[in-house]
Amino acid sequence: MSTSLIITLLSFCLISSTISRVTHIEECGISRGCWRLPLGCKTSEDCSTMITWKHERRHLIVEIESKLVKAGQWIGFGFSKDDQMGNDTVFECQFAESGGAGNVVLSHNTAKNNVVLQKASEMLIRDGYADIENGKAMCGGEMILDNIHLDLVERKLMHVISSGQYNLFFAFGNIDSKGEKHMHGMVGKEAPWRSKEQVRFCQRCSSSFANVDTNGIIDFKH
Numbered sequence: 270m271s272t273s274l275i276i277t278l279l280s281f282c283l284i285s286s287t288i289s290r291v292t293h294i295e296e297c298g299i300s301r302g303c304w305r306l307p308l309g310c311k312t313s314e315d316c317s318t319m320i321t322w323k324h325e326r327r328h329l330i331v332e333i334e335s336k337l338v339k340a341g342q343w344i345g346f347g348f349s350k351d352d353q354m355g356n357d358t359v360f361e362c363q364f365a366e367s368g369g370a371g372n373v374v375l376s377h378n379t380a381k382n383n384v385v386l387q388k389a390s391e392m393l394i395r396d397g398y399a400d401i402e403n404g405k406a407m408c409g410g411e412m413i414l415d416n417i418h419l420d421l422v423e424r425k426l427m428h429v430i431s432s433g434q435y436n437l438f439f440a441f442g443n444i445d446s447k448g449e450k451h452m453h454g455m456v457g458k459e460a461p462w463r464s465k466e467q468v469r470f471c472q473r474c475s476s477s478f479a480n481v482d483t484n485g486i487i488d489f490k491h
């Protein structure tokens with residue numbers, strides 16, 4: 270192999286590894302589920318937040334980008350069996366105050382507070398990333414959907430999202446200097462978003478590629 274070909278291949282790999290961190294919106298509704306906010310926006314140009322997911326074998330690849338969220342904040346992508354959060358599962362990104370590498374965890378939400386599920390986060394999140402790039406919060410990872418290996422305590426606190434259907438929630442808020450999360454705001458841009466209709470995350474069913482946004486099924490509290 271010639272040196273120039275190797276260099277070309279190498280730079281292609283570098284470029285594609287950057288691209289793979291960005292939400293693949295061209296696949297929305299085809300091989301990927303997407304929820305873009307506000308209603309009717311299309312790309313990172315006009316969307317303030319884009320959440321996408323894709324099934325790959327037994328896990329869900331989740332990718333989130335948001336212009337609303339800064340260093341030192343958290344994002345919660347919540348799954349609820351009804352239109353309120355309470356005893357529900359959250360895919361959570363924590364952005365470091367420094368703007369450097371943060372954490373991706375799973376947490377349990379009651380109506381009033383949110384607790385990280387330590388074992389579930391270790392066992393069921395792979396390749397999590399959370400950082401701020403060009404003023405945008407970017408995070409994601411692979412969420413393993415099978416939680417039978419979890420201990421009973423945490424298993425009781427987690428939905429098996431590959432079965433059933435869920436309202437989606439998007440919220441964000443501050444993390445203080447002690448690492449404590451503070452609740453999201455309740456009005457305006459800081460209030461949580463909720464999908465009006467429910468989404469399925471079943472494997473190989475077309476509804477798991479739902480374009481939650483283009484169906485016009487978002488309920489705004491904004």
Ligand SMILES: *[C@@H]1O[C@H](CO)[C@@H](O)[C@H](O)[C@H]1NC(C)=O
Nearest residue numbers: 356357424425426427428429
């Ligand atoms: C909380 O959610 C879990 C997971 O879906 C479920 O197994 C459990 O029964 C729920 N508990 C209550 C009190 O609703």
